[in-house]
Amino acid sequence: MTRAFVALPIPEPLIGRLVTLSQMLPLKRRVPPENYHVTLAFLGDVTDMQLDDLHDALLTIRSAPFGLTLTPPALFGGEKPRVIHAGVDPAPPLVDLHDKVQGAMRKAGLAPEGRRFVPHVTLSRESPRGPDLMRLETALADLSDFSAGPETVRDFRVMESHLGSAGPDYEPLELYPLNG
Known part of the structure; x- marks a missing residue:
């Protein structure tokens, strides 16, 4: 078994x-930048x-390169x-690429996640x-106008996750160009 996910690399x-x-x-x-x-x-x-079935389904996705824009930092977890x-x-x-990946998962017989897509790093x-x-919330409030980009994303990837005591390590398994 392989622990995997589909991801966009950060420009x-x-x-x-x-x-x-x-x-x-x-x-x-802190998450290391390479992750x-x-x-x-x-x-x-x-x-x-x-993974083979998903690969075949992901190959059918057509999507053009697009700009990725970062927005202010925040917290998950209520x-x-x-x-x-x-x-x-x-x-x-x-969002369109996310939806196409979810469709490819269904074609491959994999169940998509049921939760709403909230893109983040x-x-x-x-x-x-x-x-x-309290210190973190203050720092987040000070960064409420943070923004960066857009920068062009040119591919998406299937990644393998290796869990370790120092945190996960990610390895690309397949790369899919955005040439839509």
Whole structure:
């Protein structure tokens, strides 16, 4: 079994902006820049046959390169946040690509995630509480006008996730050009 997901890589000019943004926040467990991405679909544990079927379905996707724009950072997790992320503008080409990937999953016999698509780049996975949460919320408020991009995305990828004690490590399995 392979633990996998479908992702958009972050264009190089935006990686530098994300590193700077991450350093402006009081984070304890920063995601390394080489792991920055926008998840289009989480596949979970899949077999080689399922990956082959998904590959065939993803090859049929037609989508042109498009601009990716970062928006202000925020928290996921409600009253007990667990993820600090940079937002990503849900521009129509991005949402369309997400929908096409979900359709490819269905063609391959994989169940798409049921939750609403909220494009983002994870900056940290941690659970700030008390004073740490207050400092983080203040820093997020100070960055409420943050924006970067657009920068052109030219492909999407199937990635394998290797879980380790230092956090996940991602390896590209397949690359799909946006040449739509």
